[in-house]
Structures are given as structure tokens and as C-alpha cells.
Amino acid sequence: MKALLAKKQDKGYKVSLEETEPQSGEVLVDIAYSSLNYKDALAVTAKGRIIRTFPMVIGIDLAGTVIESSSDEFRKGDKVIGLAQGLGETEWGGYAQQQRVLAKTLVPLPASLSLEDAMRIGTAGFTAMLSVMALDAYGLEPSEREVVVTGAAGGVGSLAVMLLARRGHRVAASTGRPELEEYFRNLGASSILPRAELARKPSPLESERFLGGIDTVGGDTLATLFAQTVYEGAIACCGMAGGHELNTTVWPLILRNVALLGISSIHTSKEKRKEAWSRLAAEVPRDRLEAISRTEPLSNIVALSEELLAGKVLGRIVIDVNR
Ligand SMILES: NC(=O)c1ccc[n+]([C@@H]2O[C@H](COP(=O)([O-])OP(=O)(O)OC[C@H]3O[C@@H](n4cnc5c(N)ncnc54)[C@H](OP(=O)(O)O)[C@@H]3O)[C@@H](O)[C@H]2O)c1
Structure with a gap:
């Protein structure tokens, strides 16, 4: 071979x-x-x-x-x-x-997926689904407030926008490529957030703005999103495309009940992998996946x-x- x-x-x-x-x-x-x-x-x-x-x-x-x-x-x-x-x-x-x-x-x-579709999803889409499952398990329900996906044009980010929109959330796509508006709208994003809005040193606690989100970037981007998440909001943290450090305070945790949910796809149990693939097969729109x-x-x-x-x-x- x-x-x-x-x-x-x-x-x-x-x-x-x-x-x-x-x-x-x-x-x-x-x-x-x-x-x-x-x-x-x-x-x-x-x-x-x-x-x-x-x-x-x-x-x-x-x-x-x-x-x-x-x-x-x-x-x-x-x-x-x-x-x-x-x-x-x-x-x-x-x-x-x-x-x-x-x-x-x-x-x-899963019977309804082709081998090529499975790899269009791959670890990126699987991780996006684990993140959605973590937010669901926490009890984050869709509302008028937006959830944010950072690194939205990437593999995990694109699938995360698609899955959160499908779940009924209003999704802000945070990206360094805001010119790709049509791409994000086709995934189901409700707005585009230029990367610089989150990629800066935040104050410990900022105005409540987002319901939470899925973060693939880490660093200052995650710290700012954390400081802007509403009372009882939640963020699934799964990546570090922008940095592995997290400089923040406990204020969002202890004053707003904000949850930071860790996501790792590496050693997921077989039961949870099967559940995630079953949801992916049911929830990923094939035409968008191909696109x-x-x-x-x-x-x-x-x-x-x-x-x-x-x-x-x-x-x-x-x-x-x-x-
Ligand atoms: N926890 C897990 O089990 C797990 C599983 C899979 C992946 N990951 C992690 O998730 C992250 C994304 O993986 P991926 O496969 O989706 O990669 P990818 O396709 O390369 O996407 C990464 C995206 O992050 C954004 N980005 C890149 N450099 C950046 C920077 N310096 N500052 C801010 N944003 C930046 C870009 O999005 P825009 O162009 O939209 O800004 C880029 O498209 C990686 O850190 C990866 O290791 C973790």
C-alpha cells in the first residue's frame, strides 16, 4: 500500500x-x-x-x-x-x-452518509458536534441572543455555524475573512463579526452581548467572548488556532454563572461517538456540506x-x- x-x-x-x-x-x-x-x-x-x-x-x-x-x-x-x-x-x-x-x-x-460525506465532516465536524452536544447538555436554548463561532471559515468553524443554525440558534460568524459574507449566510449565520472585535485584550467583565458560542481560536478572542457572555451563558472551547493562552478572571464565572466547557475529540467513548455520528447524519444538510x-x-x-x-x-x- x-x-x-x-x-x-x-x-x-x-x-x-x-x-x-x-x-x-x-x-x-x-x-x-x-x-x-x-x-x-x-x-x-x-x-x-x-x-x-x-x-x-x-x-x-x-x-x-x-x-x-x-x-x-x-x-x-x-x-x-x-x-x-x-x-x-x-x-x-x-x-x-x-x-x-x-x-x-x-x-x-451511518447508512445515510457516503464515505466521502463522512470525511467532509471528519474530526472537524465531529468536534463541532461534540461542542453542540456540550452546549445542549448544559441547557443552552436558542434565543434572540446570538451565539458566536470563532474561526468561522475554518473546518470546525464552518460545521459549527451550520450545526448551531440548524439547532435554531442565531449565529454570529467571527472571522478574519468578513468579505466571505455569502459563504457564512449560506451556512445559516445571522451576522458576521470581524475578527478584531474579539481579538483584543478585554476588560474583566464587559457588557452582556452573546449567549455563548463555540471557540476554535483561544487566546484574547476567547477571553473577550467570555467577558461578553450573558448570565448563564456557555462557551464550548475546542481550539487554539489563534493561541493557547487564556488570560482572564473569574468574574464571568462567579458573577454571571458563565460556563466554559472543554471539548476534546481524542478519546471520546464509543457510545458518544455513535451518538455524535447519528446526529451528524441527521442534522448536516448534504448540499451545504458539499458546498x-x-x-x-x-x-x-x-x-x-x-x-x-x-x-x-x-x-x-x-x-x-x-x-
Ligand atoms: N478539541 C478538539 O478535539 C479539536 C478537534 C479538531 C480541531 N481542534 C482545534 O480547532 C482549531 C481549528 O481547527 P480546524 O481544523 O477547523 O482548522 P482550520 O480549518 O485551519 O480553521 C482555523 C480557522 O481559525 C481562524 N484563524 C486562523 N489563524 C488565526 C489567528 N491567528 N487568529 C484568529 N483566528 C485564526 C481562521 O478562521 P477565519 O478565517 O474565519 O478567521 C481559520 O480558518 C485548531 O486549533 C485545532 O487544533 C480541536
């Missing part, structure tokens, strides 16, 4: 497309598609410490068909999705034509990763591992 391998060097590591054999694992999957997430781009360009063991096949997502299985859970011919759970970090990942993975890594593809995605060959992965880290990718990129 052809795979994107990262091999350790004296200094750092080298990434190249090579012929190799799948490693050990209970389920052998014929991969149709993977996708490009922020973390993948960091791993491909060696700009972040994503890979934990070498050699490693990069790619935190995969979707394909089971070729053989020693697990009772999956049979030959089953369509499956694998996301996170160590893929591309500690376990060989999805930038390959085939992969052997542990059965616990996989969930069945925010493009499919690219694995052979272009380095250029695509650089494009993503430069903040130039709009929406989602599906990776065709056979091209």
Missing part, C-alpha cells in the same frame, strides 16, 4: 509517500478517503508535536470498507469511520490506501497543509488516498 510516512531523522523527521505494509491490528480497512485537519497540517509540516512514535503514517481520520476482521464487531464489507483515538499520533493513521486498526477505533458509517468541501489528492498534502496553516483554506478538504 502507498502511505504518507513520517520517519525520524537526526533533527526532526522527514515525510514522504512510500510503499509499505499495514501494521498489526484487528481490522484491515480499505481506505477510500481521509481528511485534512489542523493537527494533520501540523504533523505533515513538522510544525507541532503531534507524532509520538516513529515511523508513523500521518492522518487522524479515515473512512473505508473492512477487508478482514478478527473482531466480532466488524465484518468484511462493513463501511466504517475512524477518527482520532491516537490515529496519526500513536497508531498508524489514515493517509494510506489500507490500514490495520483496533476495533475500538472504528464506528459504523463547503473540496476533494484533493494525497499527493498534494504538503502544499495543502501549508495553505491550511496560512489560514487560506475555506471549509473542509477531503483527501483521496488513492490519488
